Amino acid sequence: MTETTLTIARPDDWHLHLRDGAMLAAVLPLTSAVFGRAIVMPNLKPPIRTMTELRAYRGRILAALPDGHVFQPLMTLYLTETTDPRDIGEGAASGELSAVKLYPAGATTNSDAGVRDFAKVRPVLEAMQAADVPLLVHGEVTDPAVDIFDREAVFIERVLIPLRRDFPGLRVVMEHVTTREGVAYVEGAEGRIGATITPHHLMINRSDIFRGGIRPHLYCLPIAKREEHRLALRRAAVSGKGRFFLGTDSAPHPIGDKESACGCAGVFNAPVTMACLAQVFEEEGALDRLERFASRNGPAFYGLPVNEDTITLERGAPASDIFCDVAVEGGGVRVFQPDAGLSWRVRQAA
Numbered sequence: 001m002t003e004t005t006l007t008i009a010r011p012d013d014w015h016l017h018l019r020d021g022a023m024l025a026a027v028l029p030l031t032s033a034v035f036g037r038a039i040v041m042p043n044l045k046p047p048i049r050t051m052t053e054l055r056a057y058r059g060r061i062l063a064a065l066p067d068g069h070v071f072q073p074l075m076t077l078y079l080t081e082t083t084d085p086r087d088i089g090e091g092a093a094s095g096e097l098s099a100v101k102l103y104p105a106g107a108t109t110n111s112d113a114g115v116r117d118f119a120k121v122r123p124v125l126e127a128m129q130a131a132d133v134p135l136l137v138h139g140e141v142t143d144p145a146v147d148i149f150d151r152e153a154v155f156i157e158r159v160l161i162p163l164r165r166d167f168p169g170l171r172v173v174m175e176h177v178t179t180r181e182g183v184a185y186v187e188g189a190e191g192r193i194g195a196t197i198t199p200h201h202l203m204i205n206r207s208d209i210f211r212g213g214i215r216p217h218l219y220c221l222p223i224a225k226r227e228e229h230r231l232a233l234r235r236a237a238v239s240g241k242g243r244f245f246l247g248t249d250s251a252p253h254p255i256g257d258k259e260s261a262c263g264c265a266g267v268f269n270a271p272v273t274m275a276c277l278a279q280v281f282e283e284e285g286a287l288d289r290l291e292r293f294a295s296r297n298g299p300a301f302y303g304l305p306v307n308e309d310t311i312t313l314e315r316g317a318p319a320s321d322i323f324c325d326v327a328v329e330g331g332g333v334r335v336f337q338p339d340a341g342l343s344w345r346v347r348q349a350a
């Protein structure tokens with residue numbers, strides 16, 4: 001008999017963009033209705049570079065939480081060539097700093113303040129290794145000579161392997177892994193490494209971005225790759241292996257910024273993440289391993305307890321308005337919509 005409901009420990013999102021201001025207020029409730037915690041990305045304009053900025057941003061997130069939502073934002077600092085190593089020690093000691101994010105300068109949305117010269121951030125990486133603060137990497141090289149579809153694999157060879165050799169005790173997460181090479185590296189590497197996987201990279205390949213015309217709402221970075229890579233990501237996600245866990249990379253942008261002559265990168269999936277995952281895990285015959293991917297492996301990697309309460313997924317079409325644009329002053333945000341539709345939904349509290 002096929003299951004019609006699935007109850008799992010409340011999931012967490014280990015890679016989320018909440019933005020700020022009106023956008024934060026519009027998108028946060030869609031995450032906090034379902035997820036217990038999220039690693040909040042620091043690529044605001046300007047980015048979150050100091051513990052003072054981090055505390056203020058955390059306060060704005062908590063202030064934007066709807067009544068009745070129990071949600072813990074786990075805060076990150078944006079690594080720059082001028083990051084103060086003392087901020088790392090202070091943030092780790094107080095428990096306010098969950099991780100530090102490395103954006104190679106120019107790699108993605110709001111990454112201009114990122115790292116160009118890795119020698120300049122060595123003292124910060126040393127402080128992180130000493131205080132056991134994880135380094136989260138946007139793993140793409142920015143060398144324009146490297147083809148966009150190869151940038152993740154080249155990053156592993158040119159940046160990640162040497163960096164981990166120099167800092168063998170540093171905990172590292174390859175964020176939004178998109179390739180067979182990324183999966184193979186994370187599976188085989190020694191030491192403490194994990195990888196987040198997004199729902200959209202489990203559902204689309206690069207051809208989908210151009211199916212019937214150019215579809216800017218499927219454009220994100222790292223860009224979706226060939227089908228063989230999507231299948232490798234699926235195998236990793238459903239494997240149950242502790243190194244792979246959910247990071248939605250839900251990245252809202254105003255529709256006008258995506259539907260543009262130079263559209264920006266990011267897929268907004270927060271309202272449909274768990275329905276998408278139930279679909280993927282069912283297709284893979286692995287619904288029994290969804291809880292590990294979404295609720296257990298992440299806390300284990302970050303050294304946190306699994307959430308004590310649960311959510312229930314049920315078979316059935318999601319509410320008809322789930323794909324409606326999310327209203328934000330100055331223009332809406334388009335929700336990720338798989339072509340095949342969705343046949344699971346999160347049960348709403350009675």
Ligand SMILES: NC(=O)N[C@@H](CC(=O)O)C(=O)O
Nearest residue numbers: 017108109220221251265266
């Ligand atoms: N993933 C994306 O395409 N965009 C993210 C940045 C990022 O995670 O690289 C964003 O902030 O919009």
Ligand SMILES: [Zn+2]
Nearest residue numbers: 108138221222
């Ligand atoms: Zn990224």
Ligand SMILES: [Zn+2]
Nearest residue numbers: 017041249251
């Ligand atoms: Zn991201």
